Amino acid sequence: MTDVLFYHLQDRRLEDVLPPLLEKCLERQWRVVVEAGSEERVEALDAHLWTYRDDAFLPHGTSRDAPNQQPILLLTGPGTPNKVHVRFLVDGAAPADLSGLERAVLIFDGNDETAVQSARKHWKSVKEAGHSPTYWQQVDGRWEKKA
16 A cells, blocks of 8 residues: 655745655655646746755656656646656645555645645545555654654
8 A cells, every 4th residue: 555644834835845855755766746736836836846946956847848757747637647656745636546656745734724624534535545644744844753
């Protein structure tokens, strides 16, 4: 079964936490899909990943950029054209078929009650599907496993 990690944002934004998580995936030579809830969010993340740090580069693309060749692919749907190992679900994207993944990571904003309720619903459905969910919360700028 797929390990499913729920990351609860409290003090930092998605734009702050996503790049280091993607860097860790690339260190492990995992191919990644970041599934966002809207095309606007994909465009914003695409721009951000090119400029998030002066001394870093995250090779990535969108569905317009030869998707099967991208180590990190930004999408707005459930497709997996780049033989993905890890799927990040952000900005309201919901887990669909998680089979065949090493890991799925659902990142949600703890300051948005709708996002919190949605994450709780997804936790239940992921668990019922037989996956292994874990809950991570930000503590002093680090991720701490809470459940």
